Amino acid sequence: MRSLVYILLGLVFGVVMYKSETASWFRIYEMFRFESFHMYGFIGSALVVGLIGIWLMKKSEAKDVEGKKIEIPNKDKSIARYLIGGIFFGLGWALVGACPGPIFVLLGSGYFSMIIVIIGALLGTYLYGFFRKNLPH
Numbered sequence: 001m002r003s004l005v006y007i008l009l010g011l012v013f014g015v016v017m018y019k020s021e022t023a024s025w026f027r028i029y030e031m032f033r034f035e036s037f038h039m040y041g042f043i044g045s046a047l048v049v050g051l052i053g054i055w056l057m058k059k060s061e062a063k064d065v066e067g068k069k070i071e072i073p074n075k076d077k078s079i080a081r082y083l084i085g086g087i088f089f090g091l092g093w094a095l096v097g098a099c100p101g102p103i104f105v106l107l108g109s110g111y112f113s114m115i116i117v118i119i120g121a122l123l124g125t126y127l128y129g130f131f132r133k134n135l136p137h
Contacts, residue, residue, distance in 0.1 A: 002065065014105045023102035023109070032094055092121075 021027045022042050031039035054072060056062070062070045093099045096117050098106055103121065107114040 014108060017102055017105045018109060023098060023105040025097035028093070028097050
C-alpha cells in the first residue's frame with residue numbers, strides 16, 4: 001500500500017512539474033538568462049516548503065517507515081565542496097536544459113533523448129560514490 005502512495009505522489013509531482021512548465025527547456029533557458037521570475041519563484045517556494053518540512057521533522061521527532069527516529073545530521077561547512085558541486089550541477093543543468101527531477105518528467109513526456117541524460121546522471125552518481133572517500137572535504 002505504501003508503494004502505491006509513493007507512486008501516486010511521484011505521478012502528482014511529475015504532472016505539477018510538467019503543467020507548471022518547470023521541465024521546459026525554454027523556461028530553464030529564460031532563468032539562466034535572467035529573463036523571467038517563473039523558475040526562481042518555483043525554486044524559492046520549494047525551498048520554503050523544504051525548510052518548513054525539515055524544521056517540522058526535527059521539532060516533532062518524526063519517524064521513518066520502519067518506526068526509527070529520523071536523524072538529520074548537520075553537514076560539514078566547506079566552501080570548496082559546495083563551489084565544485086554547484087559548478088558541476090549548474091553546468092550539467094545548463095548543458096542538458098534540465099536538473100535531475102525534470103529529466104524523468106521529460107522522459108515521461110516523450111523526450112526519449114533523456115535516456116542518455118539519465119544514464120549519464122546515474123554514471124556520475126556511481127563515480128562520485130566510488131571516488132568519494134578520496135575527495136577532499
